[in-house]
Amino acid sequence: METRRDERIGQLLSALKRSDKLHLKEAAALLGVSEMTIRRDLSANSAPVVLLGGYIVLEPRTASHYLLSDQKNRLVDEKRRAGELAATLVKPHQMVFFDCGTTTPWIIEALDNELPFTGICYSLNTFLALQEKPLCRAILSGGEFHASNAIFQPLNFKETLSYLRPDIAFYSAAGVHAEKGVTCFNLEELPLKHWAMSSAQRHVLVVDHSKFGKVRPACMGDLNCFDVIVSDRCPDETLANVAASENMTLMY
Secondary structure, three states: OOOHHHHHHHHHHHHOOOOOEEEHHHHHHHHOOOHHHHHHHHOOOOOOOEEEOOEEEOOOOOOOOOOHHHHHOOOHHHHHHHHHHHHOOOOOOOEEEEOOOOOHHHHHHHOOOOOOEEEEEOEHHHHHHHHOOOOEEEEEOOOEEEOOOOEEEOOOHHHOHHHOOOOEEEEOOOEEEOOOEEEEOOHHHHHHHHHHHHHOOOEEEEOOHHHEOOOOOEEEEOHHHOOEEEOOOOOOHHHHHHHHHOOOEEEO
16 A cells, blocks of 8 residues: 555656756655655665755765766756757657667657657666657666666677667767767766667767767767767857768758
8 A cells, every 4th residue: 555655755756757866845845745754755775766965866876977967957958959859850650769868858758749659778767758658669678777877788688689670769978079979978888879879770969069079988989970960059160061071960
């Protein structure tokens, strides 16, 4: 039998589907209870959410060069615009790969609820977004969970992913450079990104403008590995020229 505490925990989980953290005061206002009540709710070891530094999160965070929760609230409008533009590329009944990151859920958010499609993902926040689409068949890769970027790293690709060939793949990145290519922060993301790059028929890079000209530690591939770059604004002249020379489509 579900208790009032269980109901409140469920409401917190729903709120965290679109934001990786929720301030304690905001949570109290949302649930209509005191902050002390929420503290008591979260004190049990079985709670799937925890209180950390005044914020409610899905799991404990440790210091890192990239935290999903830190990036979620940056350039939200820019990410939303890029996501809405990218969503126009999805057609009914396609199989679509969705990368991790904080821009990707905005692509899913912009998809019509009447659109039937299959979504492949490997991150928790992307999976939660796919669950909101009534005609989506969601496939989540299993494996080891990495809390800092909320991804599941498969232990064996042959179990599921080797049998899939997406029609289109959407990628996130932390750096897009004309000479150094497309990069991200976390090495553990590369196996999934590279799998999609070898398996999908069309490759779409979706980033906000702050990623242009940046180089991060983990290399996804050269710029010409992608068919389309979608962003909230046009990249600089150097990047735009490279895209044009490689017959890449720019959408902004």
